Structure formats: structure tokens, C-alpha cells
Amino acid sequence: MSANHIVVAQLGCGYWGPNLLRNYSAQPGCRVxxxxxxxxxxxxxxENNFPQTRTTxxxxxxxxxxxxxxVxxxxPAATHxxxxxxxxAAGKHVFVEKPLATSTQEADELIGLAAGSQRVLMAGHTxxxxNAVRHVRQLLEKRELGEFYYIYSQRLNLGQVRxxxxxxxxxxxxxxxxxLYWLNGELPVSVSAHGIADIQPGIEDVVFAMLTWSSGVVAHIHVSWLDPGKVRKMTLVGSRKMIVYDDVSDDKIAIYDKGVDRVPKIGEKMDYDNFNNYQLIYRAGDVWLPRINSQEPLKVEAAHFLDCIRSGRIPISGPQHARDVVAVLEAGETALKSGQKVAITPAATPR
Ligand SMILES: NC(=O)c1ccc[n+]([C@@H]2O[C@H](COP(=O)([O-])OP(=O)(O)OC[C@H]3O[C@@H](n4cnc5c(N)ncnc54)[C@H](O)[C@@H]3O)[C@@H](O)[C@H]2O)c1
Structure with a gap:
């Protein structure tokens, strides 16, 4: 690295690679x-689109x-x-597309190597x-939803089958x-999952998983390569408000002032001793569509990786986050294959 100029190599340029190549090539102080x-x-x-980049x-x-x-x-994930x-081992900083690895043992080994050689290790958790995901986190930090009840997520399309x-x-x-980002990095305590392998034997193309946190929050994840339409939607429900984050819609976030309030009826009929007397009131108020700055996430991600190399800062999607994602995925895989609910234990030492 001369002054602030960073020289990058990219491995793989299939479906997703061109997006990374375009963004890293456009970063100031960086040459691919x-x-x-x-x-x-x-x-x-x-060679046709990036003539200044050599290929091998x-x-x-x-x-x-x-x-x-x-680098x-x-x-593909299995090669990460x-x-x-x-x-x-060659002494280079590394950005690895998601997931960082396919087991926590592998993730820990990479984290140990990066720490030992003081290299930046970052995963592509785009x-x-x-900005829409960041906006929802800010709403949760301000407790806009009231008591947080549950989330369900749908990430569905036809293909790309791996x-x-x-x-x-x-x-x-x-x-x-x-x-994990919305819940402040807290790991769920358990995961259960059910999957179906309709296209390729033994390789699930549809999975339904349920994650539970110690706070009582539950999340349902539905992922599929075998669905009629492209869906990228997460719905969050709380006691005061509800949020729909739809990544394929023009209005990325809708905030609903909807809920069910328990209104006490104590004293209505002079029955001051009956504390269980209440009424359920359905509330359907306004809907807000906050304006979200449509900056390309990959541009922010690439700038962040380069900034961490220059400054020595730990990336947001660095070792701790990437390892936690792998831990949840690994527990989910065990749940999928065993049909049992699987407990998730945090790493002995925080990363
Ligand atoms: N962050 C995101 O939103 C996002 C979206 C899509 C894919 N991805 C990730 O990107 C990665 C690649 O996915 P993809 O859809 O582009 O896959 P792909 O199969 O389309 O492309 C992978 C490319 O890597 C090449 N390749 C494989 N091994 C290589 C090696 N040892 N040396 C050089 N080239 C090699 C293959 O020839 C292929 O062209 C995966 O890890 C995937 O999870 C991330």
C-alpha cells in the first residue's frame, strides 16, 4: 500500500462479482x-469491460x-x-462474500489468522x-414499536439454484x-427449521426456520429458490407500531400505527375489586413512508472495507458479526437435518 493507495485482486466474477468489481474499481485511492x-x-x-484490470x-x-x-x-460459498x-497466509487483507465460512470452526480459524497477522477480515453482509435496514435499526433503538413482539422474513425467488x-x-x-443487526448483536437462544429438497436430492431449496431470543422476540425466516415471484420482505410487529421493510418496493419502509390495546374497565360498574376486567381496542391509525436515501449499499460497503484497511478499524460486518451469522446458520443446518430444536451458544471469547 503506497500512501493511501490500495491495490486489490478479486477472485471470481460470475453473477455477483461484476457488482463488486464495478464498485471497487470506482473507489478513490483503489485499483483493482x-x-x-x-x-x-x-x-x-x-477484459471487455474493465480493460485496466488483468485477468488470470x-x-x-x-x-x-x-x-x-x-483480496x-x-x-461460491463452499470455496470461501x-x-x-x-x-x-499470504499476508493480505480479505473481503469474503457471505457467508464467511460454512462452519464456526472454519470461521474461528480465519478470525485467528486475521488477528495474528493484523489483517482486516470482513464479510459481504451487504x-x-x-440505508433502509439502518433506518429500521434507528426506529428500534428509539423503541418506536413499543414492546417488540415478532418478525417474519420472506426471501423468495425462482433460482439461482446452487x-x-x-x-x-x-x-x-x-x-x-x-x-442480528436489528437486535443489537444479540444471538438467538435457539433455532428450529424445516426444509424441502424438491429440485436436487439432499439440497434444500425451501426452508422455514424459527429463531427465539431470550427477550421473547421470535423471528420466522422463509427462504426459497422455488417460488413464483421475487419477494424480499420483512415485517416487524410491536405493541405500538408495525413496520414492513420491502426491499423490492419503491417505498422501502412503511410504518403502521396499528395494534391492539388492552384498556382496563376497572370501576366502570363500581367493581373496583376485579382487575381482570379489560376491553381489546383495535387501533388502525396513520401509515408513514419515510424517505430513504438510495445510496448503493455496495458502494458504502466497499468504502468501509478500504477505510478499515487504512484506519485499522474493525468492520461492521467484521469477525464478530460474520462469526455470529455462521453460528446461527450452522445451528439452523443441524436443526434442519435432525428435526430438533437446536440451542445456540455464543463464542467463548467475544471477537
Ligand atoms: N451480498 C450479496 O447480496 C450477494 C448476492 C449474490 C451472491 N453473493 C455471494 O457471492 C458469491 C458468488 O456468488 P455468484 O452468484 O456470483 O456465484 P457464481 O457461481 O455465479 O460465480 C462464481 C464465480 O467464481 C468462479 N470461481 C470459482 N472458484 C474459483 C477460483 N478458485 N478461482 C477463480 N474463480 C473461481 C466461477 O468460475 C464463477 O464464475 C457467493 O458467495 C454468494 O453467496 C452475495
């Missing part, structure tokens, strides 16, 4: 020197380049651990850099990451 990609067609895409079929050529400071990993481990991981590991990292 390499894209390593196994597919000749995808290398041709990079061999990722070790890019990672071993002494000029490279940081962005945009390959092996590549990130080699990148950290929604933590999304074969290295099931839909739980592919789509639910987003839901889990957002839920």
Missing part, C-alpha cells in the same frame, strides 16, 4: 489490478503478487474458507450498508445478518 476467474467467458467479460485463470498468481494489498472473494485462509450449499446457506445469511 487482478481478477482471477476460472471461466474463460467470465474472464472475457472482465490461476488465483494464486493474483494472491501472490507483492503489489496486492487486499475480494466472490466465489480455503481461499480466505490462503489469502490471510444489508448492514443498506449445488455447493442449500438455500439456507445461500439466502438466509442476509436475514440472519439483518436480524
Amino acid at each position: 489490478k487482478w481478477v482471477a476467474e476460472q471461466s474463460a467467458a467470465r474472464r472475457a467479460y472482465v 485463470a490461476d488465483w494464486t498468481e493474483a494472491v501472490s503478487d507483492p503489489e496486492v494489498d487486499a 475480494v472473494v466472490a466465489t 474458507f480455503g481461499l480466505a485462509k490462503a489469502i490471510l 444489508f448492514l450498508y443498506n 449445488s455447493d450449499v442449500n438455500v439456507w446457506w445461500n439466502l438466509a445469511p442476509h436475514d440472519v445478518s439483518i436480524l
Whole structure:
């Protein structure tokens, strides 16, 4: 790294990689020197659209380049651990697409390597850099919902079917990451899950999971590759208000002044001794659509990774958050396969 100039290599440029490449290439003080990609067609895409970036079929050529400071990993989830481990061993900072790894054991090993070599380790939990998600967190911090009851999340579409991981590991990292962020980093205490593998034997393409927190908050996650329409919706229900966050709608957030109030009727008939006497009043007031600044989350995410390299700050989606997401996903996978509710235990030492 010369002065504040950071040289980046990217591994993988399939469906998602071009979004990362475009954003890192546009960051001031950053040059994407390499894209390593196994597919000749995808290398041709990079050569045609990013002529200042070199391509190679061999990722070790890019990672071993002494000029490279940081590596962005945009390959399938099952490859993340092996590549990130080699990148950290080569002394480079690493941004790994979500999920960081496919087990907590792997995540812990990466975290240990990054800490030992004082390199930045960040996972691509894009929604933590999304202004709508951040706005909902602010509403929760101000206790706008009153007592927080429950959340349900739907992340559904037809495809992109994977074969290295099931839909739980592919789509639910987003839901889990957002839920942890909204609930101030607190881990759920347990998870139960039910899945269906209709397309590929043994690889669930639809999962329904239930997460429970010690506060009593529960969250239901429904993820699917086998659905007629694209849905990216999370609904939060509290005693005073309700929120719908719809990522594919123009109005990302709707806040409803709706609820059911228990109004005491004590004393109405001079029955001062009967404290159980109450009436349920349904409240349906105004709906607010707050204006959300539509900054591209990936641009904020890329800037944050580079800033953490320059400043030594710990990323928002750094070791602790990325490891917690993997811990919840791993417990969910055990629940899915066993049909049992699985307890989640926090890491012995906070990251
Ligand atoms: N943050 C998000 O919102 C988001 C969205 C989609 C995907 N993703 C993540 O991005 C990653 C990639 O997903 P995708 O949909 O682009 O997958 P993809 O299969 O379309 O692309 C992966 C690419 O990596 C290449 N590749 C695999 N191993 C390689 C290696 N060792 N060296 C060089 N190239 C290699 C493949 O040739 C392929 O082109 C996954 O981890 C996925 O979870 C994140």
C-alpha cells in the first residue's frame, strides 16, 4: 500500500462479482489490478469491460503478487474458507462474500489468522450498508414499536439454484445478518427449521426456520429458490407500531400505527375489586413512508472495507458479526437435518 493507495485482486466474477468489481474499481485511492476467474467467458467479460484490470485463470498468481494489498472473494460459498485462509497466509487483507465460512470452526480459524497477522477480515453482509435496514435499526433503538413482539422474513425467488450449499446457506445469511443487526448483536437462544429438497436430492431449496431470543422476540425466516415471484420482505410487529421493510418496493419502509390495546374497565360498574376486567381496542391509525436515501449499499460497503484497511478499524460486518451469522446458520443446518430444536451458544471469547 503506497500512501493511501490500495491495490486489490478479486477472485471470481460470475453473477455477483461484476457488482463488486464495478464498485471497487470506482473507489478513490483503489485499483483493482487482478481478477482471477476460472471461466474463460467470465474472464472475457472482465477484459471487455474493465480493460485496466488483468485477468488470470490461476488465483494464486493474483494472491501472490507483492503489489496486492487486499483480496475480494466472490466465489461460491463452499470455496470461501480455503481461499480466505490462503489469502490471510499470504499476508493480505480479505473481503469474503457471505457467508464467511460454512462452519464456526472454519470461521474461528480465519478470525485467528486475521488477528495474528493484523489483517482486516470482513464479510459481504451487504444489508448492514443498506440505508433502509439502518433506518429500521434507528426506529428500534428509539423503541418506536413499543414492546417488540415478532418478525417474519420472506426471501423468495425462482433460482439461482446452487449445488455447493442449500438455500439456507445461500439466502438466509442476509436475514440472519439483518436480524442480528436489528437486535443489537444479540444471538438467538435457539433455532428450529424445516426444509424441502424438491429440485436436487439432499439440497434444500425451501426452508422455514424459527429463531427465539431470550427477550421473547421470535423471528420466522422463509427462504426459497422455488417460488413464483421475487419477494424480499420483512415485517416487524410491536405493541405500538408495525413496520414492513420491502426491499423490492419503491417505498422501502412503511410504518403502521396499528395494534391492539388492552384498556382496563376497572370501576366502570363500581367493581373496583376485579382487575381482570379489560376491553381489546383495535387501533388502525396513520401509515408513514419515510424517505430513504438510495445510496448503493455496495458502494458504502466497499468504502468501509478500504477505510478499515487504512484506519485499522474493525468492520461492521467484521469477525464478530460474520462469526455470529455462521453460528446461527450452522445451528439452523443441524436443526434442519435432525428435526430438533437446536440451542445456540455464543463464542467463548467475544471477537
Ligand atoms: N451480498 C450479496 O447480496 C450477494 C448476492 C449474490 C451472491 N453473493 C455471494 O457471492 C458469491 C458468488 O456468488 P455468484 O452468484 O456470483 O456465484 P457464481 O457461481 O455465479 O460465480 C462464481 C464465480 O467464481 C468462479 N470461481 C470459482 N472458484 C474459483 C477460483 N478458485 N478461482 C477463480 N474463480 C473461481 C466461477 O468460475 C464463477 O464464475 C457467493 O458467495 C454468494 O453467496 C452475495
